[in-house]
Amino acid sequence: MRASAIDSHARTFPLRSWVLNSKVSFSAASRDYQAGRYTQSLATLNQLMDIQQGAKTYALLAKNLVQLGFKADAAKAYGLAGNCDGPNAYEYQKQAAKLHYEIGNEDDALLIAMRNLAKAQDDAELAFIITAIYLKRQQRDIIRPFKTVLSQSSNPDHMRLAALQLSDDLNDATNQSLSRNLFKRFPGNLAFRFLHLVFAREFNEFEEARKHQGVIDAALAKGDVEILRKDNPFYHLHWCGNEDFNRYATIGTTPLNPERVAFRRNQPHTWSDKIRIGYMSSDFWDRHATMKLLQRILELHDKDRFEVTLFCHTGPEYLKHNVTDRSRWGRIVDVHGFSDQAVLAVVREHNIDIMVDLKGHTSGSRATAFNLPLAPVHVGWLGFPGSTVNVDLDYVIGDHSVLPEVAKPFYHEKFCRLPESYQPNDPMHRPKPRPVTREQLGLPEEAFIFASFNGNRKITPEVVNSWCRILKRAPNSVLWLMANSPRNQANLLKHFQTAGISSKRIIFCPRAPYEQHIDRQQAADLGIDTFPVNGHTTTSEQLWGGLPVLTVKGTNFASRVSESLLRAIDLPELVAGDLQAYEDMAVELAQNPGRIAEYKAHLKEKRYIAPLFDAERFCNHLEQAYEIMAERGKQRLAPEHMDIAALPPRTAPFGAE
Incomplete structure (x- = not known):
């Protein structure tokens, strides 16, 4: 016999007739529940509610209903218990929300959960309900506060749901906490290890990265490239310049189906x-x-x-x-x-x-x-x-x-x-560099200024160590370094000081509005690039702003970009053949301000004639490529490698106004 739904007074159970004329007490109902006599306990409670309604009565009623399989009624009973004043009111409401969620009454579950929103940030069970429902509804903004408590739970379902909440914002403190907690709880999980390393690199936590990179390096040394399949393809590039290895970082993807590819093309x-x-x-x-x-x-x-x-x-x-x-x-x-x-x-x-x-x-x-x-x-x-x-x-x-x-x-x-560079550039809408002085920027007038405005995740320990060697060999130089956050600044400075570089020789700057950033770059003498990920837009901005950039020849696409840009503005000599040559050239240029002046004059002269910033020329080359692709497609020919021929060199500057 199935109990009917509880009405607002919770008195509609047909079992009342079973206990008419019986002596009713809460203790008796409780003893029956403990003994597993759920039907008898329920019947007793049904009559008891005629004379004694309260949190304890409703809660025991709910427990019996759960045991008898009447979860919808049990959820309502717990809800009534939670509406009564008392020390357990919150727990009863939570039980009501859990039961509603289990049987698919999501709106009822949310109604209760959202009344207790503040407590849910510290309660993984309630956080799970809110998160699961809103995640399904693609309303991620609401669930941000619950990442941390879910990641700290020992419940595997909570942990999995926490992992699904990761967003792309590495500066989000909830993402950072989630990553840390996931790896702490599951240190053997390679995906969580790679994720933890993403955040360590993002904030230049070099010791932390070194400590947890060891397992990966050891596996690669033994030829186990399969370990890389748990790495993110984009963040993988920031530590691995091996073009062969790069193709194994495929987490979150599925292999291509050649039959589907052929179907599309035909x-x-x-x-x-x-x-x-x-x-x-x-x-x-x-x-x-x-x-x-x-x-x-x-x-x-x-x-x-x-x-x-x-x-x-x-x-x-x-x-x-x-x-x-x-x-x-x-x-x-x-x-x-x-x-x-x-x-x-x-x-x-x-x-x-x-x-x-x-x-x-x-x-x-x-x-x-x-x-x-x-x-x-x-x-x-x-x-x-x-x-x-x-x-x-x-x-x-x-x-x-x-x-x-x-x-x-x-x-x-x-x-x-x-024919020249894969990277387009916009000479029309990009602001022109305006005059600026070192005094305005708080920079030393007499020092040789190396500069890096690249994203901090691109600054690896190998890069910092190289810069330290350069600074030691060029004693009259300083490094002007953009720091994304105080945390990055502290970690970078610690590494420089440990290597024997005085903090006075490291001048940090924050991000700046775009127009100001274009202006300030020219105050430096030489941009020094990062590896294995170069400056990309950052390098072309420096060249546009009149700052020559020194790079080192790369080993994959991400580490070859600056070379592409330098060649497109006729400065291939600033591409060092290897790391030692990169350091030697940096030191040599720091001791030869005349050559720096020549490079800066070259950039100013070539800005409106070299291919790098020639959008019209680039567009013509790109359209040639599209026409060849389209023609092959019309003929049902398989894709094939193609090299686009260069237009004749310009003999006069292009218009940029």
């Missing part, structure tokens, strides 16, 4: 006179680094030959900062929050010929959508400096510096090599 498609280009990114707002490079190229696309559509999944929190008329870039199609299947439907509706992924394995990527048949030709470009492993791309756009012949075995994509 799917019926209607071509038109114009080539329809689709770009997909979450960075279509004017303050993002990608658009500081790309927006002029989008504006210059030949509208008579190309039709450009931007499939935008940029978050509204970023778009609200955009001040540019984005229609100048092409037709905007909003796919923010769409599933991959929904993205497929929208792309197919626009009958795109060539789809270009601008993200790869980076934050906010929707690269997995490219594993569906979006278009006859799929291309990876600009966002990810390497092979976008396990994503169905026909081509990767690069150049002869970042994609040399020796790299071909490590890519599933075919190379499309532009």
